[in-house]
Amino acid sequence: MQVILRAFVWDFLPETMPSTFRRFREEWGLDGISFVVSNPSKLLFLPNAEGEKLRYADEGAVCFRPEKSWYAGLTVMPVTSELCDRRNPLREATDHAKAAGLRVSAVVSCCYNPLLGKLHPELTVQNALGQRLLHILCPANPVVREFLVRMVGDLVTNYPLDAVELEDLGYLSLTKARDLVTDLTITPAADHLLSRCFCEHCCRAALERGIEIERVRFFVQTELEQFFIAPTELTQLPLEWDLWEGLIEGEARKVIHMRMDIVSSLLALLVEQIAHKHDKRVHVEGHLLPASLWQYGIDRHKLRELAHAVEVDAKEVAPDRLPPYLLLNRQVLGDQAELWVRLHPSERFVPNRQAFLSQARACKEQKVDGVVIVGYGSLRRQNWDWIKEAVALLKG
Secondary structure (H helix, E strand, O other): OEEEEEEOHHHOOHHHHHHHHHHHHHHHOOOEEEEEOEOOOOEEEOOOOOOOOEEEOOOOOEOOOOOHHHHOOOOOOOOEOHHHHOOOHHHHHHHHHHHOOOEEEEEEEOOEOHHHHHHOHHHEEEOOOOOEEEEEEOOOOHHHHHHHHHHHHHHHHHOOOOEEEEEOOOOOOHHHOOOOOOOOOOOHHHHHHHHOOOOHHHHHHHHHOOOOHHHHHHHHHHHHHHHHHOOOHHHHOOOOHHHHOOHHHHHHHHHHHHHHHHHHHHHHHHHHHHHHOOOOEEEEEOOOOHHHHHHHOOOHHHHHHHOOEEEEEOOOOOHHHHHHHHHHHHHHHOOOOEEEEEEOOOOOOOOOHHHHHHHHHHHHHOOOOEEEEEOOOOOOOHHHHHHHHHHHHHHO
């Protein structure tokens, strides 16, 4: 079983990277490390980072220097963090990690990018009310698709990566925004309605398939306007395929399948760039309940065909409930893709050390292919011992 640590480049100072990464390999027993490519928040509190403990940065700024030739002719390119003014943090981190004998991967957020969305609103999701969701890029937009393909090409060409981990792939939701403030209770169904895209590219794709997309948009708009007055029957219902595909006399089913085809084709383009052209592994973010993937436009059958591994996040799952979820994912993936699990050694998500180790034990008993342990500089130092114990358990 492979065990890797997910961390920020902001966790490490260049001068201490060699010794820290050797310690990960030789003392902690880790097989690899994955670096988050873009800033996930406007403010990071990293009490055990080797550099600054509080870091303010634009949400979506990247920690590497893009090679401009990769983005020639595009109207958009990655926005760099202020860390890149004098150095290339991702270059330093990946080179030192590789020299220490660790496998190295980069975590790429695909369709979640508030920074790019604000700079280029035309790339974002436009809901049934005509409003742009500036934190979500639309996967049907040809510029977004080309941008993502070129960015992963930039990364796998210029950095010593063994894999790319694709997160936030697909049609995301309004509540993905981390700073959302509202007095409404936004149910999963209401979130789904609020976040459906009717931009020109999605509408064009729908019309090419003979979908009555304006009828679908009007239905969603009307439902939302009623929801703003009082909770409606539809917004209180579970977000389940069997219910939602039958809406609007079957037009909703056509839209669902269109979205899955759009996301599947985008994933295929990314796999072509990462795996076929550059012989690197592709890991894709999945879900503990794979039957819910359609909500994001992900076809679980295409997912297992295209990805080397599917990563599911178990951060808030009680240890005794984890095995059925893993068994379900294994049944869906079969032998076509590996199953990896993300664990979080933090009291934010698990009550104590024993609960975390029980999660790790469940992963071992279910014979998952790999475990990603999330956190380093953001953890208490005592939780580093949790990581070392989990690695010993998983590999013992």
